[in-house]
Amino acid sequence: MVSPPGNGGLVDENVPSLKRKRKERSNQAVVNNYCHWRFRKLSTTHATRRRKSSPLLTTKLVGEESKETVKKICDYLMEDEIVIIGIYGMGGVGKTAILMHIHNRVLDNPTFNDVFWVTVPQEFSIYELQDEIANIVGLDNLSKVKDVKRRACVLNGHLKKKKRSILLLDGMWVHFEVEDVGIPIEQGGLKVVLTTRSLDVCHKMLCQKQVKIKPLCWGDDPWNLFLEKLCFEKEITSEVEEIARSIVDECGGLPLCIIEIATHMRGVEKVHEWKGMLRKLTESGVELNVFKTLKLSYMNLGDSRVQQCFLHSMLCYGEYFYDTNYLIESFIDEDLLGGIATRQEQHNEGDIILDKIRKACLRDVGGEGGERHDDGDIILDKIRKACLRDVGGEGGEEEGGEEGEDWYLGVHPLLRDMALQIVTSTTHMVKANMGLEEIPEEKFWTNRLEKVFLQGNEIKKIPYDMSPNCPKLTRLSLKFNMSLEAIPKSFFKHLKGLKVLNLSYTRLMELPDTISHLESLEALLLQKCEKLCHIPCVQRLGSLRKLDLRGCAVLREVPEGMEMLVKLTYLDLRGTKIEVLPEGVLGKLVNLQYLVINHMMDEEVEVELKIVEGLYYFGPNVETFNACVRLVEQNSSQPYDL
Template sequence: MACQKTIKVEPLSVEEAWALFMKVLGCIPPEVEEIAKSMARECAGLPLGIKTMAGTMRGVDDICEWRNALEELKQSRVWQEDMDEKVFHILRFSFMHLKESELQQCFLCCALFPEDFKIRREDLIAYFIDEGVIKGLESREAEFNKGHSMLNKLERVCLLESAKEGYYNDRCVKMHDLIRDMAIQILQENSQGMVKVGAWLREVPGAEEWTENLTRVSLMHNQIEEIPSTHSPRCPSLSTLLLCDNSRLQFIADLFFEQLHELKVLDLSRTNITKLPDSVSELVSLTTLLLIGCKMLRHLPSLEKLTALKRLDLSGIRRLEKMPQGMEYLHNLRYLRMNGCGEREFPRGLLPKLSHLQVFVLEEWIPPATKDNRKGQYAPITVKGKEVGCLRKLESLECYFEGYSETTG
């Protein structure tokens, strides 16, 4: 930056560290004050560590719990020359002290997004549901209520920060860079996670990086152009694969998915693929398939075998010329968003077979541009009200009813 003078920022003094610790912590019983001061000193004057540690202990009144926390913090101390490593043990302590394993999984999921990225709460909670972190609830509304509650808890212990984004000031969360680094470090333990996000990759990582222990892989926001037949990763435990926002990605070879038998979440949104590989039809464990905004997509293989599918999002796809085959077999589907793929009427008899639907959004369709119609025109697709009436678990509906011109939502 061609600075005229470089100023070294020293760690906080003992007094400053204690003041910051108490500002975040709030009131504490007098008997734990000395223990709290010892914990503040253990943070070595590092503001992020102090803030995170104080957030972890906020609301704890039991002196035994304070003593135990201090002992665990001392035992986990690993002094390194590098400043990042000095604070990592404090951040990891806060992570380990999350009361619920589901909270830990929610926290780690945030690390799959780019650095400094403002993650929309709605998108994040949908991932929690997709991954099975949030489960066992009767309604999607209840699932989202639980998701917001979990994110609030992570904000209260200072592992996440609140943020706003976009024209409508959507509620978001974001991760401090060091906290994200720590989360990625945890994901990568035992080679269980691969996170290469926003790294300007032009090709997928080499075969040696696709280890058998992988459970989550995030390659979103890169410049990957194709996935050739030379790539056929053998990852029997891989459950989540995020390739979204690779705007240059046009081709994925069939072999790529052939050994990913346990894949549950596949996100290819906002890529330029023209066809989905036929091997996706064999991913019988798949619960979530996201193809949002794949504007060049023309072909989908049969969905007949994907009976575990719960969420299918084909929104923003404009070039599919016919409805995907095998949709009548998706008996477990909870969420369906798509357009009519050129049809004027949603296939009769299909909706009653999707009796578990909670969300059904049927967009208007834009036919592919022609010489006479360069931009294409919106073409609404209608559904029969009697068939929608069969969806007893429906919570959210956007469609045109047969015989009506207004959108129903």
Template structure:
């Protein structure tokens, strides 16, 4: 017992003395940090170029940082201890105090902080002066990453000839001046046919490592790793990388503690696979290209009359690639003969090799990018982009559809999977700088080929595979008959607008047995020779869209290998020959044509996957026109009425746009998808045909109430947008809330419904009951409902204020509602924390604004756009939440 009491007494003594010990430790730590501040000041003075910190100084600084952290954690533990347990920390406090005292003594460094650094840390490289603001910005971004300790790997990527090597050479030389930050800068030019053995050998020569003659790859990697690990602050530059480099197999340590890896590549995929901070180097803009060209060719030459306009056209051919600009300018330097300038422009335009150096310096680099695709299908996908006119912005979906039609994209189980695979190919081409991304319209991506890249593709296709391309060249006369050679595989005369006749009517049909693709869209073609397709047995893709043809030759009916027939926008086309023999046909597009009847032989098209029959002159799609079973994945017949049973039997349907005559056919269609997956995208009109689809939602139903009322409607379970309109052809009394009786299931049960648009419900006084409002509604629009009094109506009165929470509502539009008195019932409020736009127009009897700010915090977006008539602001207007009114007043756009 006495022993236990003595132990407790000693513990209490430690606890009482702990405060004194802690005070001692704090004073020591303050003294240590004062010494460190002095060291930092000395470092600034002593750490000059060609000097580095002594190892003992570096270790001392690291120990100071460590002890500061440990003392802070000790303070936190003591602060969390109870009175009984605080004494247990006394020994730790004393130990830290001794360590701090030792560090104070060690921190004198009377013989200095630094030692000489080896003068050589890397090789100075020959450079060329770079031009352009984009180049300057790219260099600044690279340098910023090099100075950022959080960035270990930097990938500079861009198309061949854009100046990646030049800019990184400048970076290399600038790094050699940063001796206080890096110990060594290593430049390795990676050969096109990279091998780990060669890369190891090049690395060893730069850092002074000698391999034994019989050392294997693993041993060499270990030797390099050991040597590079000792160089803690290194920069390794790998120039012209064409594929991912396994750093561990080479022997390069993963960058850490201030070391860096910089690489240049034409492929974004290389940057991604190697986890680099990717920095894209872009081509020069027009003014910068011209300035660079002028400097290289000499202003004296450009002062010769008529040379400058020719020179500017030549510069345009270089597509902003510094390498191309410099090479062409070098070829033309000191040439003062106008005829030679004109010839150079023609040769560049004709893609000939006569201009010295151009083929070798530019085309061959671009050709190598093409060769590295390796996969022949990928290469063919790239080459097919050259079928479009020069500088043409190609819509991604159109291009992928073309690849699918040609069989270049391996077909999957669904159309969506096909397009996903096609987009993956597109990304490969974009990441290898063979295509450029020109996205401008929301999610619709468009791509474009650089002129020089397209020239390179056309150069390849001048031999094998053989293309004949005169797209977008303004042709008015047909090409020479001799150009329709037997070895042709693809022909494009698209976008010539005024061609009218693309092949002489009096000539014998061309013999092109190897031809798989014929693109003639948008060329103003008025007629096609009757036997033109007689010797084209291999034809797969025929695009005649947007031409003035009135009929098609019967020879089309014998194209047994045809997979795609595109006739969209041929507004004069009235007759299509029988399709019975086109059993390989997978896509048929007749939208916007003048045909009045569905083409003969549709029942035989067992391979058909995509059908567009959106033609205003076709009133109704006959029953049983589709083969059984059907492969249809995409169907557009919104211009004509179709039977619900007919569509419901299409088991593979993924995308559907169509019109049903009445609610019965629509309900039959909806019932058909019970127990199986509905189309992932649809636009369905009930009661009207020919309505245009908007891009606002992928699953849309539009109801013409006058045609389907009073029958109840079944809605697909994943509907996203609902449009309800009354065309006013029938008059019916309204004795109940329309949305409580009109639909078989309450709208409140549709969690996917985001957009609701209601108009022209002439006899409707109230729309919703409280439990009928869709919970995830994002947009609500109500207009021209001239008898409407309440949006959300409740029969209950004299109860606690009801709150309607519409957390995702972004836009509410109320227009031309002359009898509207309330948005929701008299004693209710609406909490819409996501509201971005509110419009109240021509609603003169609306006297109450029910909106309320969220209880927790006002989280309405600051950019909230409001359009209210001045009457809404009158003194008699009641606001459910005065704070909401105060929030809105500064933002209002008054309509006088």
């Protein structure tokens, strides 16, 4: 069950008091950068000439929160110091509708002389934007000027005459320097309000107020919007209403989706048709125009690596909240962060990427209790900036653009559906969290499959003779199938290309011997397999980089052949009954960067751990622990955690 989205139209305004002085200084810096003279606050003197602009045809705002958002932004416009405001949020959330209401409210306010609406071209060019602005403000002779810099000068001179006016820029995908276009932003002159899907655009445009528009809050508002657009001529039956409410829930409070589905279902009375729509939505099997809108945010991420990280996070975790540590570790397992040497650098990169995703309104953050990292965080940052993920709790963006700690990530359910439409069904099998009690039949396991996601189901068994022939399969996730007790030997016989195998949170008691032949395997994830008591020999798994046995509560010994895992960088034995590693093994694991172990023998303390970055050790006494600390201090050339 996805966590409820935020309130539609709410402005994030929980700005900590300690940040206010810094914000005020920042606001003044922007003003000083843009302008050199002031006018009296809230003065109502204005030109008596007739305005050029006319009211826009608007739709009714849904919910009190949206109305409060419009009022708040209009109040910002009345403040001398605020000359540029950014409105941001995921596609289809209602940014344009709110801006249209602001347009009409400004027209009715005698403080302002005029308001100009410009839809920013998606294929952005300064030249074209100059034409759009010139056309709306009545600068007819700009078309005669061909040089962009001269055009900027002409446009600047004309706009400086537009005292106490507002320029509304709707649909910005990229930032630009206002001087390059010829927009004079100054107190007493022109102010700018822009809409964008990217928080990064707000930052780079030096927006002094950054107002996030969130999906509608679960409750009456989404349902009332649906009924209004459905235009049902007669009262709907209780059976249809129950199904319709479930359909609205699947929309996750996104107005564009609610309106599209309500329009599509007009005149539909038969219960089976309503059930069919709900089933398609639940199984991500319906084509909606809203997906095209959301996909633009994905495409605007630009960086293919960030896009791959976004898709991976959708397929692995979907609409649930997860600690960013787990997500970044998953990026590392999939080798999505490139050939970065140290684990800390990989986490740093992941943090940056996640942040880009969040700023793109494609993923959001919330909750407490996590850590920020480096490389994995870079990719997540890219997804964030593209506004691709957008469900949050505490700790997300606050009004004014101040950022909280990015710890737990959530996602709007429609973004996962959009991601499923991007990946091809011939190479991906995605049947996660669907309540499956049986594994998909062997006929669906084609030789084109590259990744299979079956996590979060209720699969109890795999047929004893099942042997899928998938030579290209690189990832298989059966995580959180908590009733799965056994896997037959035949299952892995033709999966020789498998690189990541996730069997965490299952009831497996042992692994089949055929796992020993997966020579391409790089990550074997067995977290919380609390019944697991035996792992076959791993001697031939020479490519293995990660072995996670955390929480395997009854496991008493590591598998045979551990000394051959020379590429192993990650070994977690916490929560097992494994007291020590076999003699001589630790010294052979020369590439270990992360080690969690219950105890170490005295002679193992003398082993050099030259590149270890994380060591979690439960020593028998203080002396042994201190000896271990001294060893790491003397031999590790990397920063480390103890």
